[in-house]
Amino acid sequence: MALNYHLQIVNLLAALLLLISFAMLSQRRVAGLVTLFAWQGAALALSTAIVAWSTGQHHLYYSAALTLGLKVIAMPWYFYRLIRKLNVNRVVEPMINIPTTMLIGIVLVIFAFNLALPISQMSGTVMRSTLGIALACVLLALLMMITRTKAIPQVIGFLAMENGLFFAATSATYGMPLVVELGVALDVLVGVFVLGIFIFQIRETFDSLDLKHMEKLKEK
């Protein structure tokens, strides 16, 4: 009974994640994007915690905490600073217009679900369809990276992808071995740090964060 109850919550959160991914896909403002990213992180942390509690996988608490610390507090704060510093919080049109993107997104979700279906059938864990959702989140994030023409949104897309993966790791399987999770977290941290350096360098070299300045290297 209790399990069933948690299950529903996690599924709810999963749905929420997917929803947020769609929201990100349609969000034009960078700041808004960051906020959404923070919310996604929160949902992720929550679901992780619930999984940890319901299944008694204690190391998942650490992961949850890590997520909370990194993806809900540290990174968004960092990004807000960045945006303020570089003052790049403008409305930016993505490469493909929003409705089309949405359509593609929906197709992707269906595809992801179909793909995950046979696996979910045999899933030993209680969380059935979450793998599909995780895959969907990953694909949506990738789609977002494709459609965005500015540096920061692309980075956020990248991190959103990371979220999707993390969700898959926690819900579909009861979390990877701790060492791995720590390693992954470390990589993400360093990655964001490096990205930060980059964004500054790009800013000072091109005095803009628009990726269309970075299309010089190609075949004549």
Place this chain on the structure above:
Amino acid sequence: MEIYWLLGIPLSGGIFMALWGFRRNAPEINALFSLLTLAVAALLTARIVEEGPMTVGNGWFFIDSFNVFLVTLTAFVAFTTALFSRPYMRIEEEHGRLSTARLRLYHSSYQIFIGMMILALTTNNMGILWVSMEGATLATVLLVSLYRTPASLEAAWKYFILCGVGIALALFGTILLYFAAEKVLGSGGTALLWTQLNGVKTQLEPTVLQLAFVFLLVGYGTKVGLVPLHSWLPDAHAEGPTPVSAVLSGLLLNVALYAVMRSKVLVDGALGNDMAGNLMMGFGLLSVVVAAFLINRQTDVKRMFAYSSIEHMGLVTFAFGMGGTVASFAGLLHMTMHSLTKSAIFFTVGHATQKAGTQLMSDIRGLIKTNPTIGWGLMLGTIAILGVPPFGVFASEFLIITTAMHEHPWATPFLLIALGVAFASIFGKVQPMVFGETGLPRLPHMPALTPVFVHLGLVLMLGLFIPPYLAAWYRQAAQLLGG
């Protein structure tokens, strides 16, 4: 025991350089660390050769004939590259293209990069493998953008984003792998240990594993530089400092392919069909052909050789895809030859471009006059990489092509065309660089060309004679991979 040293030395080297990398003699210290790494690697190899495969540190590290030879290769090329980068970076500094601070960053990340690759090679845990691959990427991103020129920034950004995405997909593949494994091995630490997985690979869930392999292939394949996931590679190679291009081409690609191969072994076991092999053959062939045609358009020398790396990695992937002991043997041999030859080429190219002050091939002429050693180095290196005997690259190409003709004749026309086009393109561009009249001045510094000729000498020797223990070692690895 050696294994901890093997990891410890470069990583501590990284920290040391981060702290004291601004020293005048930093390059020498860098080379020293690499030398130590090489020494330890040699010791380890010696042990593996006599004692056979072993797992160390209660299963966290696993060393067999496959990865130990890659470890040695990595350590060796890392060392020679360090030797080469010593005068090279000095000259860069004097030209004012690099500040001391940048050199410090360079040396530190160089060591960390080496450490990460050795970790990736020696770890037994698919998760850690992923972590260290990502680490290697992060370590090299800043190296690619070392010059802080717009072009180098662009290249680094693309490198980061594309490889980041790729590696993320690989993580998803790893998760799927774990997902399948934990049902057999139960959740917890051991479920990602390759040795464990290899033991139970036949019981793993096929549907999950084939999905997992797709993600792993696309993920790590991005780092191998398989067409169409290769887009970052030429930019990163062309814009980074030449030593970095050398290690990227010579080492990182191998390590990425190593990761793919580790997964392939599991997947083959689980599926019992050659789905994985076919995918790899497809990717390999596509890479060879597309790269060959792209080479034809290049004007930048480093970019051209970057594409040639794609071509050769494609060839190796194709060989591994074919499977069977002969093909796998050829694949391993080709990996080795390509690393040695390509890094040697990048060394000479580095000096040549430094001398000419440009990477445009049309502005580099008559090297053989201004500096015969560089000229002959480039000429012989190019001939070697193009698969002309008696150099070793030919040995592996010989085995690959003849096997392909025997097993998969349909693929040979593509290989024939691709090799022909690649030869015409590369040689047609290199010949005027080496031969003919010149307008270039002589180089103030004596270039460090010992690495070049050491590499070429090895390649030449392996083309004519492969020492028995080395051969035995390759055979074991081939057995492991080709089944």
Place this chain on the structure above:
Amino acid sequence: MVTGILLQIVQTLIAILLAPLLMGWVNQCRAWLQGRTAPPLTQPYRTLRKLFHKDAVIAGNASPLFRFAPYVIFSCMVLAAGLVPTIANDLPFSPAADVIALVGILALARVFLALAAMDIGTSFGTLGARREMLVSFLAEPALLMVFFTASLISQSTELPHIVETLAQKEFAIYPSLAFAAVAFWMISVAENARIPVDNPTTHLELTMIHEAMVLEYSARHLALIEWAVALKLFTYSVLGIALFLPWGIAPRGDVAALPLALAAMVAKLAAGGAALSFMETISAKVRLFRAPEFLGTAFLLAVLGMLTHFLLEV
């Protein structure tokens, strides 16, 4: 054997001696046909005699090759003439050189003539040499093809055997030989510098081939060359006779038949010479670049001859 060697020598001598006579006979016939008063039949002999007595005038820059060539050419022609069965059929020398070798000898003589012509370095010499080679590179293979047709029939490339098969075996009609005969006629016209390919009597440099090559020669060298030319004509004529109307040539070891054979040969030669001069009279010289067409036709005819042999006679 001894008789054989004797016959061989006699026959060769006959050839050497009669060759100028044939030349004279052809000129005479042509003169009659053109309504001129003919030179005496022995005119060629007189010319030779005159030439041999003159002082040789040689260009200052002539190389040894120039003075050496006439002897080579002459002896090649003698050899060629000696190879062809004129009156008798057992020639001990013939195994040493079959028809292909015969073509080789003729080619050797021609090459030396051309080289000698180029030696002095006048524009006309090289011009002549070039034209000569142009004519020959088509005539030579054509001649070979003619021989091939004959030797495919007789399964041998030895002239005596060919003659034997054609003359002394049971009589048969070979359509392939018809083609060959026509081709051979055209070839020998060309090779002997006759109208319509070349004009032996012209001295207008721009139209001539053979004469242009020997412009620099005088006295004994010229005599030898003229004699060689006569021998060439003679050789081609007896070749034609041996291949296409071989009847009357004395078979092996039949010494008694020799006088008859000699008579038959003289008769045939006379007829042939007359025919040649007749053809020359009725036809006009063609432009130089028609010559390849003319010879190309001969070549094709010869090949056709071989083909017909494979089609009809195998």
Place this chain on the structure above:
Amino acid sequence: MSVLADLDAHILDLAWAGVLYWLALGFSALLLQRWRGALVHLVFPLSALGGLFIAAVGVAGLVLPASAMVLPIGLPDLPFHLRLDALSAFFLVLLGSAAFGITVYAAGYFHSMKAGPLALVGLWYHLFLAGMATVMLADDAYAFMVAWEVMALSSYFLVTTDHDVPEIRRAGFLYLLVAHVGAVSLLLTFGVLQGGHGAYTFDYMRHSEITPFWASAAYLLALFGFGAKAGLVPLHVWLPEAHPAAPSPVSALMSGVMLKTAVYGLLRVTFDLLDLRIGWWGTLTLALGLVTALYGVIFAAVQSDMKRLLAWSSIENIGILIAAFGLTLIFYTEGKGALAALSLTAMLYHAINHAFFKSLLFIGTGSVLHATGERRMGRLGGLIRFMPWTAWLTLIGALAIAGLPPLNGFVSEWLLLQAFLLTPGLTQPYLNMVIPVAAASVALAAALAAYVMVKYFGVIFLGRPRDPALEHAREANWPERLGMLWLAAGCVALGLFPAQVIAWIAPVVRQLTGQALANDGNWLLLAPLAAERASYAPLIFLAVVLVVLLFTFIWVRRVYHGRVRHADPWDCGYPEQNARTQDSAEGFGQPIRHIFVSFMRVERETPDPFDRHPHYRGDSRDKLWLLLYKPIADLVGWLSAQAGRLQHGRIQWYLTYSFVTLIVLLVFVSR
């Protein structure tokens, strides 16, 4: 001494020793780069001796049983296998004997070269020799390919010896490219022949069965690969570029010997490694060979650069060789053993003949080049007066290659024509149609060769010097003359003793066709099948010619006076005649160009009547380049342009590639 005692046990060791000897000389040349004298007076003469040694080993190997050995180098499961059988032995003789003359010559030719480059030349030259010898000894695919490519590579570096000239660089590039593509197709041949699991030894291939389809595939690939090396039309384009570019001794080696390695390989694969042969191969090969022969000789006739002319004539001779090879295949598959033996004998005979006279002509040309520094025949002339040795020795070569009796060129031609001629009715009617036409084209090619040689010798050595500077042309030095003398002697000897030569080739023929050519004549009479069918006795022939000649000479001298007056040449009433009014090289080739113009792209600069200094340049180029190669190059360019579009800088696109790849693969596996 014990070595000589049981020679057949050690013969292969000796051969390999010869190869190592050459290698050693090569590297010592590199070490001696400070001492020019040592290089010129020591290294090259010594390696000439090596040539003699190799030739001697080959002669012994022809009569001894085949012997094999395994070297401790190569791939782990595939050490180098060597084997010396009659076929290899024959080509070793060819290599060694030609190399001796050429290398002796080289000792004189490189006399004036600077030490640094000379050391490199020494290295590559000997690698080249060693590579060719190893090709003939190799008994497994890997060893063969390694030697094959070493040969190509070293000759490439020799070709590009003076790489300052852009044309030479271009020639070298083209050469190495074609060689490499050919090598890859040879790899594929061996890929077909190998047994899988690394069974690459020729011995395995000999004893393995193979389906007709794959046999044909292997044969065609081999024909392509070896044809590329031999310069078979349409793969010949590199040859007229590369052979002239090299230093003359190297050109001689490439034309005289290297082309034969391709012939060797073709024989080896077709008659030794493949276990079945199919009729249409022969017809195809015959056709290709004849086309090559005619194409080559026609272009040779219109060349104005003397080395280029010789290169084209090499193409012609290769064509004749390949045609003879095709004929052999036809006869063999028709089960006509005797005729197969005859045509194979003709082929091998012509191979060694060509090795001698083509090398002779190339080095003779080299001496002219040294003396005058001029390669355009239009600027030469009259050299017979200043360089008599070179001229007369070259004349022998020219007469020989023109196929005139009693020299060697005539013998092989004679044998080949006999092979055509003595064809009894073959089973396929179309073959009966082919044979006469083929014979006709061979005869035509031979006649044209005579034209070419008259042009070659006449324009260069005869007439008046077209340039006053030629008056000071220096005669070739002694080593050069010695080299030429050797090769000329070879031409004469091969021409005068055919019976012996054929008896000596017999083991090879027997090995390949299982039947040797029975000489029905005696030691001075050559009668391939039956004395009454065809026979030829060059010695008698020569004797008679000489007798008649001598007799005539003495008679003329006896009977008449020998008075001679020297005067100016007769100017035919045109006092303006000078050296420039002689035929230029273009002029001499003009009739041929006029006839075969449809094969060529003619480029001409003709003066207009008002030029103060009228100047004419004519050049007839190979149309195949435009028709075949340029389109291929354009296609490659176009394709790479398309591939280039992949790479257009936008990271979003790159991400899309990964994305799409992922989706496609997922769809692919989740079916």
